[in-house]
Amino acid sequence: MTQIAFIGLGNMGGGMCRNLVEAGHDVRAFDLNAEAVAKAVTHGASAAESLAEAVKDAEAVVTMLPAGKHVKSVYLDQDGILSAAKPGAVLLDCSTIAVEDARDTAQAAIEAGFLMVDAPVSGGTAAADAGTLTFMVGGSEEAFNAAKPVLEVMGQKIVHAGASGNGQVAKIANNMLLGISMIGTAEAFNLAESLGLDAQTFFDISSTASGQCWSMTSYCPAPGPVEAAPSNRDYQPGFAVDMMLKDLRLAADAANGADVASPLGGMAEQIYAAMSEAGQGGLDFSGVILSLKQEQ
Ligand code: NAD
Numbered sequence: 001m002t003q004i005a006f007i008g009l010g011n012m013g014g015g016m017c018r019n020l021v022e023a024g025h026d027v028r029a030f031d032l033n034a035e036a037v038a039k040a041v042t043h044g045a046s047a048a049e050s051l052a053e054a055v056k057d058a059e060a061v062v063t064m065l066p067a068g069k070h071v072k073s074v075y076l077d078q079d080g081i082l083s084a085a086k087p088g089a090v091l092l093d094c095s096t097i098a099v100e101d102a103r104d105t106a107q108a109a110i111e112a113g114f115l116m117v118d119a120p121v122s123g124g125t126a127a128a129d130a131g132t133l134t135f136m137v138g139g140s141e142e143a144f145n146a147a148k149p150v151l152e153v154m155g156q157k158i159v160h161a162g163a164s165g166n167g168q169v170a171k172i173a174n175n176m177l178l179g180i181s182m183i184g185t186a187e188a189f190n191l192a193e194s195l196g197l198d199a200q201t202f203f204d205i206s207s208t209a210s211g212q213c214w215s216m217t218s219y220c221p222a223p224g225p226v227e228a229a230p231s232n233r234d235y236q237p238g239f240a241v242d243m244m245l246k247d248l249r250l251a252a253d254a255a256n257g258a259d260v261a262s263p264l265g266g267m268a269e270q271i272y273a274a275m276s277e278a279g280q281g282g283l284d285f286s287g288v289i290l291s292l293k294q295e296q
Helices: 013-022 034-042 051-055 068-076 099-111 125-130 141-154 166-194 199-206 241-257 263-280 285-295
Strands: 003-007 026-030 060-063 090-093 115-118 133-138 155-162
Touching: 003 013, 003 051, 013 026, 013 034, 013 060, 013 125, 013 141, 026 034, 026 051, 060 068, 060 141, 068 090, 068 099, 090 099, 090 141, 099 115, 099 166, 099 241, 115 141, 115 166, 125 133, 133 141, 133 166, 141 155, 155 166, 166 199, 166 241, 166 263, 166 285, 241 263, 241 285, 263 285
Parallel strands: 003 026, 003 060, 060 090, 090 115, 133 155
Antiparallel strands: 115 133
16 A cells, blocks of 8 residues: 555546545545545545645655646645655656646656656546556656556556656647547548548548548547547537647647647647637537538
8 A cells, every 4th residue: 555645636636546545545635626625535535634734645646737837836836745745755747738847847856856757648537537548657767667556556558758758748749640630530521521422431431541540430520430439429528629729739839849840730729729719619629520511
């Protein structure tokens, strides 16, 4: 049994925390939202009154927070994790944040005597609840080995991507490709259907031809061919447009900062931003096919 502090018990963190409790760990839970803490307590975690109290005796600290500014504040503020936790503890930030923020936070943690990994996830709330997330991990070999037993409780696939920040690099590069490929898939289905070829026939041909991709075969944006896809449930997420937009903005910022060309990533960001501004930010991102139809 390991003593673990869990900070950020939202849509993702709630299920991840429960899986750690169910695996027999002693989990101290903290969130600014008292309801989220109360829910974790019903799953067997103990409530901490403050961030400092949650982390003070922890051997491992897991954070699952909305964005970089929350992560920096929780780790670096005066009474944050780096001043309140025991040096030697392993710190695991599972939030999706900017590569630079992850690297700065890890550097400060290492200087304060901690092991730290960035370990963003692939998989949504269902995978968080089921303990089947994929973790893309950045950090030293020693930090990765210390974090791995904790990650294995919450996930199915744990990949060491290299030094600090590389977990975030893997996450944003993958999601940029996903955002682009979904738009391409939606355009292809829309074109085929508009010219008289039904979605199922086009799927049968293209899914075994050179157009094949995950956006088509696992998450088809046209209703019909893939039963489990959000397109068959009025585009309820799944993975919402606003979450894809967050990741594309992180990718665009990283590309600009490194002077790397990413024209399609930039266009994808604009397309999802337009959906969000039109009030469709809560739709599944495969609903981009609806905005193409509206443009016709
Ligand atoms: P969420 O908003 O549901 O949960 C975040 C929690 O953090 C909230 O309960 C909030 O009260 C808490 N919080 C914020 N600031 C805090 C602070 N200073 N101290 C303590 N608690 C604080 O978000 P989520 O959907 O669980 O996502 C968490 C992270 O996971 C994000 O970075 C997101 O991009 C990433 N992610 C989410 C999904 C998904 O499907 N939801 C999938 C992959 C990755």
